[in-house]
Each structure stands twice: as C-alpha cells, then as structure tokens.
Amino acid sequence: MTVIKPCSTIGILGGGQLGRMISIAGRNMGYRFITLDPTPNSPCGQVADLQITAPYSELKAVRNLADSSDVITYEFENVDSTITSILETTSFVPQGSELLKITQNRILEKSTLKSFHVPVAPFLVIQSENNIETAIDHFGLPYIMKTATGGYDGKGQWVIKSRDDITIAIEAWKKAGMDMIIEQFIPFSKEISVIVARNIHGQTKTFPVAENVHINNILHQSFVPARITDEQRIQAETTALKIADCLQIVGLIAIEMFLTNEGEIIVNELAPRPHNSGHYSMDACITSQFEQHIRAICGLPLGDTTLLSPIIMVNILGQHLSKVLDKIEQLPPTAKLHLYGKKESVENRKMGHINFLGATLEQIDKQIKDLGIWSYGNVD
Numbered sequence: 001m002t003v004i005k006p007c008s009t010i011g012i013l014g015g016g017q018l019g020r021m022i023s024i025a026g027r028n029m030g031y032r033f034i035t036l037d038p039t040p041n042s043p044c045g046q047v048a049d050l051q052i053t054a055p056y057s058e059l060k061a062v063r064n065l066a067d068s069s070d071v072i073t074y075e076f077e078n079v080d081s082t083i084t085s086i087l088e089t090t091s092f093v094p095q096g097s098e099l100l101k102i103t104q105n106r107i108l109e110k111s112t113l114k115s116f117h118v119p120v121a122p123f124l125v126i127q128s129e130n131n132i133e134t135a136i137d138h139f140g141l142p143y144i145m146k147t148a149t150g151g152y153d154g155k156g157q158w159v160i161k162s163r164d165d166i167t168i169a170i171e172a173w174k175k176a177g178m179d180m181i182i183e184q185f186i187p188f189s190k191e192i193s194v195i196v197a198r199n200i201h202g203q204t205k206t207f208p209v210a211e212n213v214h215i216n217n218i219l220h221q222s223f224v225p226a227r228i229t230d231e232q233r234i235q236a237e238t239t240a241l242k243i244a245d246c247l248q249i250v251g252l253i254a255i256e257m258f259l260t261n262e263g264e265i266i267v268n269e270l271a272p273r274p275h276n277s278g279h280y281s282m283d284a285c286i287t288s289q290f291e292q293h294i295r296a297i298c299g300l301p302l303g304d305t306t307l308l309s310p311i312i313m314v315n316i317l318g319q320h321l322s323k324v325l326d327k328i329e330q331l332p333p334t335a336k337l338h339l340y341g342k343k344e345s346v347e348n349r350k351m352g353h354i355n356f357l358g359a360t361l362e363q364i365d366k367q368i369k370d371l372g373i374w375s376y377g378n379v380d
Contacts, residue, residue, distance in 0.1 A: 033049055105149055110181065196252065318348060
C-alpha cells in the first residue's frame with residue numbers, strides 16, 4: 001500500500017512514445033524518470049532524466065534500473081515477463097509480471113477472459129495442420145489466425161477468406177514456429193475501446209469510450225464520445241471494470257472491443273498500459289491517461305476523467321509526417337500536435353498524433369478531411 005510521492009524516481013521498461021508521454025506528464029507532477037531501452041536517444045530517453053541503453057535481457061542493466069528507481073512500470077507488453085519477475089523480488093513493480101504473462105499470450109488472454117465469463121470470440125488453439133483445415137467446420141469463413149505472442153498493428157495475423165488460403169495459413173504456421181490461435185470472425189458495426197485505471201488501493205475509474213477506425217489494421221482515428229447508445233456505453237464500461245477488478249490490475253488497462261451488428265459487445269484484446277486510443281485524453285479530459293497511470297502506480301487518488309470537449313485523435317504515420325509539416329500553418333487553432341521524437345520516418349510507423357477538438361464530431365471530421373493529409377481508402 002505504498003504511496004510514491006513526487007520527487008521520487010519512476011523507472012520505465014521501454015523507451016517508446018508511451019514512456020515519453022508518461023514522463024512528460026510525470027515531470028509536471030515533480031517525478032524523475034529513468035528508462036531502459038536498447039535504442040539510443042529513444043523517444044522516452046529524450047525527456048527522461050536518464051536512459052540506460054541496453055537490451056531488456058541484460059541483467060546488469062535491469063538491476064541498475066531497479067537500484068535507481070522507487071517504482072518501476074512498463075510502457076509496452078513485449079518486455080520479457082521473466083525480467084519483471086526478477087524485478088519484483090527487489091523492487092516495487094505494482095503492475096506485476098502475472099498481468100504481463102497473460103496479456104503477452106493471446107491463448108492465455110482469451111482463456112482468462114473466458115474464465116471471467118467475459119464474452120470473447122470463439123477460438124481454438126492450433127495443434128496440427130488439421131486444426132487449420134477443420135476450423136472451417138467450427139467457424140465457417142472467414143476466420144482469423146493469429147500468433148499467440150508478438151503481434152501488434154496487424155502483424156502476426158492472417159485472414160482466411162477461402163479454402164485456397166488454407167495452404168498459405170499452414171505454411172505461415174510452420175514458418176512461425178510458435179503457438180497460434182484461430183478465432184471466429186466477428187461481423188461488427190464499430191470497434192470501441194475503454195481504458196480503465198485502478199490504483200494500488202483498488203480505486204477504479206474509466207475514461208470515456210472511444211470509437212476507433214483502423215486502416216490496414218493500424219489505428220487511424222479515435223472519435224470521442226463514441227457514437228453509440230447509452231446502454232452500449234454502460235455495457236462497455238461495466239465489462240471493462242469487471243476485467244480490471246478480476247485481474248486486480250494496478251495502472252491502466254485498455255480493453256479493445258467489437259460492437260456487433262446485433263448490438264452485443266465482444267472483447268477483442270487487452271493492453272496493460274496507456275494505449276493509442278487513449279491519446280485523446282491528453283487534451284480533452286481533466287486528467288490524461290498518462291497522469292492517471294502515474295497516479296495509479298504511485299498510490300495517489302485517481303484523477304477526474306470527465307470529457308471537456310468532443311475530439312478526434314488522428315495518428316501521424318511515417319507517410320503522413322511531411323504532409324503534416326507542410327500544412328502546419330493550416331491546422332485549426334484547436335488542433336493539438338504531438339510528435340514523438342523518432343529519428344526515422346518509416347511508412348506505417350507511428351510518428352505522432354494530432355488531437356482535433358471542436359463543438360461537434362461532425363464539424364471536427366470535416367476540418368480533418370478538408371486538410372487533405374490522410375487518405376480515407378481501404379478502411380478496415
């Protein structure tokens with residue numbers, strides 16, 4: 001039940017943009033930051049007090065982080081959970097390694113959610129080539145094959161649309177050399193997400209539900225408030241709170257969901273950290289998701305998450321950055337630009353985001369389209 005007060009040092013496993021934004025929010029509160037990341041001058045390292053540049057598997061570097069920190073958090077879930085297990089023996093890691101193990105593995109994640117009686121897409125674990133072929137009998141077509149670990153932004157996923165795709169799927173399974181899962185395809189009307197904060201005292205708060213639009217499996221926009229009914233909003237928030245309490249999380253957890261054509265809510269994936277679909281909170285909520293994460297892991301009372309304005313968050317990928325900079329003078333005065341300090345602008349790499357605020361979502365959407373920066377084709 002420790003309270004970590006300002007002027008203490010927060011260690012971050014990972015040096016990406018989420019760590020960067022955690023650090024910026026925390027520095028405003030008076031905390032110091034140390035990050036461990038293998039990439040020199042990482043986005044988080046640019047704003048932290050110190051970056052330890054080393055692989056996550058280097059125990060000497062991990063112990064250095066532990067010795068220098070009053071509390072340790074992680075900013076992405078692909079850190080080896082054995083490292084957090086080691087850190088737990090000597091350091092305060094309120095998020096814990098168990099949550100990391102669950103959310104790193106889609107099979108374990110789906111099984112855990114099912115044990116909580118949380119609705120998820122029907123699934124089966126691939127144990128042989130025959131499973132890939134007979135999945136048609138279970139789920140029909142299309143169905144989705146995913147790697148159990150390591151996939152994000154559409155990576156490690158295959159949509160099996162016809163029997164002709166089965167050969168490709170079998171070859172992908174053999175090449176992957178890891179456990180894989182098959183999920184029934186869920187026809188949906190919207191993708192939504194809820195971010196829940198829970199502190200070390202068990203206090204919980206949700207952020208407003210976001211309605212998310214993906215292009216090529218990468219988040220493109222988040223509309224807040226989500227264009228759903230009050231009943232659907234309450235159901236989404238209730239489901240999210242149930243998951244947070246069942247998992248006994250500390251910090252943030254993002255729950256991605258499908259709203260089906262019949263109005264049901266199906267949980268898709270979990271992320272035990274701040275999330276891309278919560279970036280809108282930086283400029284549209286009384287408390288941002290990044291400040292809230294710090295409050296939660298440090299044992300402070302959780303902040304007010306009231307939405308102050310309609311907002312659309314738009315991601316800036318590598319192919320968009322030059323267009324954004326070319327049109328910087330044309331951005332509306334209520335647009336808030338956030339760039340992540342990444343050295344190389346690579347296609348489909350998240351380089352930043354813009355939060356567009358306004359009176360209505362319709363008005364904001366028109367402003368974004370009038371800029372002509374983003375293509376609106378191939379919306380998934």
